[in-house]
Amino acid sequence: MMSLRLYVSYAADLIAVILMIWQLIRIKKLPVEEEATKKYFTIFSGVVLIMSVLHLLKSYSDLQLGVVTTQDIQTIAQAIHSPWMWAEIAATMVDIFMSTVFLCFWLIYLSWCLYEDRDFIRRKFWIGFTPILISVVVTCFTVPMAVMSEMGFWFFVAAICIFFIIRIFYFLLGLRLLLEYKKQNGYLRFFNPYVFFVPVFAGWLLQDLFSWGFSALGSTLGVTFLYLSVVGEEKYMDRETRFYNMCFVDYLKKLVEKGKYGPSSAMTFTLKSDREMSGFSEILKKQLPNDCEPILKNGHELVVLTNVKERGPLAMVIEDVKAESDVNASCTLKKKKESALEFMERVL
Numbered sequence: 001m002m003s004l005r006l007y008v009s010y011a012a013d014l015i016a017v018i019l020m021i022w023q024l025i026r027i028k029k030l031p032v033e034e035e036a037t038k039k040y041f042t043i044f045s046g047v048v049l050i051m052s053v054l055h056l057l058k059s060y061s062d063l064q065l066g067v068v069t070t071q072d073i074q075t076i077a078q079a080i081h082s083p084w085m086w087a088e089i090a091a092t093m094v095d096i097f098m099s100t101v102f103l104c105f106w107l108i109y110l111s112w113c114l115y116e117d118r119d120f121i122r123r124k125f126w127i128g129f130t131p132i133l134i135s136v137v138v139t140c141f142t143v144p145m146a147v148m149s150e151m152g153f154w155f156f157v158a159a160i161c162i163f164f165i166i167r168i169f170y171f172l173l174g175l176r177l178l179l180e181y182k183k184q185n186g187y188l189r190f191f192n193p194y195v196f197f198v199p200v201f202a203g204w205l206l207q208d209l210f211s212w213g214f215s216a217l218g219s220t221l222g223v224t225f226l227y228l229s230v231v232g233e234e235k236y237m238d239r240e241t242r243f244y245n246m247c248f249v250d251y252l253k254k255l256v257e258k259g260k261y262g263p264s265s266a267m268t269f270t271l272k273s274d275r276e277m278s279g280f281s282e283i284l285k286k287q288l289p290n291d292c293e294p295i296l297k298n299g300h301e302l303v304v305l306t307n308v309k310e311r312g313p314l315a316m317v318i319e320d321v322k323a324e325s326d327v328n329a330s331c332t333l334k335k336k337k338e339s340a341l342e343f344m345e346r347v348l
Contacts, residue, residue, distance in 0.1 A: 009213025274299030
């Protein structure tokens with residue numbers, strides 16, 4: 001059973017390294033407009049790649065030692081002068097430290113993704129960064145102590161428990177941010193945090209409590225699935241204007257059926273030719289609030305779905321746009337007895 005566990009853990013870590021390298025290659029292909037997403041996920045993926053390599057080293061050390069260090073103290077004492085012993089302890093502590101850094105970056109990215117406010121991140125900085133400072137101190141003392149004496153090894157075990165508590169703290173802090181945002185703002189599209197939470201938490205749980213080395217693979221899958229969730233919006237975007245294409249209408253209809261979306265009005269802008277759309281898109285973006293859905297109906301016609309229930313604010317936006325562009329524009333309100341789907345069919 002022990003040998004099976006070691007070989008399975010080694011295979012999982014090897015898969016994690018390969019998958020994370022593939023992820024980094026994919027991130028480079030993101031368009032320039034997604035520079036912030038590219039930056040955060042490059043850092044994310046880089047940290048996870050380091051974790052995966054360290055896990056691979058630890059798994060190989062386990063295979064060389066033939067033991068799991070936290071479970072067989074007597075065998076470790078006999079192997080105290082083995083270079084694999086040092087590699088085992090060092091890789092374990094640095095890996096756990098990197099996993100803490102990984103979760104700290106997750107909180108920073110989560111704050112940016114939810115609020116897009118760097119001041120908010122700065123205000124919360126010390127709350128999230130203090131455990132990292134504790135982790136640095138613990139890591140520096142733990143590696144030599146774990147190898148030098150039996151008492152030091154038990155300090156190593158205690159340090160692992162401390163790191164486990166810190167990671168739980170980060171998880172709970174992330175969940176709190178998500179719950180607060182959902183309570184204030186509701187559903188967030190193209191961002192599914194649970195595809196991150198579930199594999200990451202499951203991987204660490206299997207490793208910390210049951211000694212199956214799935215921590216790196218769980219973190220890798222979490223980052224990969226989260227990335228696929230975030231960039232899922234790209235298939236609905238027009239590359240030139242960064243407005244939604246008509247495929248996005250089907251996505252919105254699914255949200256309507258789930259009760260997560262319901263437009264109340266629409267603005268329609270019609271240009272004289274397709275060639276004008278690129279320049280017009282820059283003008284319109286400056287006038288539209290964030291909760292609008294600009295959809296390219298065709299090369300020269302654009303429909304903007306909104307939640308506004310009165311003509312006044314829509315008329316003001318139209319006038320501001322027409323002041324900068326020669327465009328035909330109109331607005332439409334959803335009728336009282338008209339469903340959201342019927343309204344979308346009418347304006348689109």
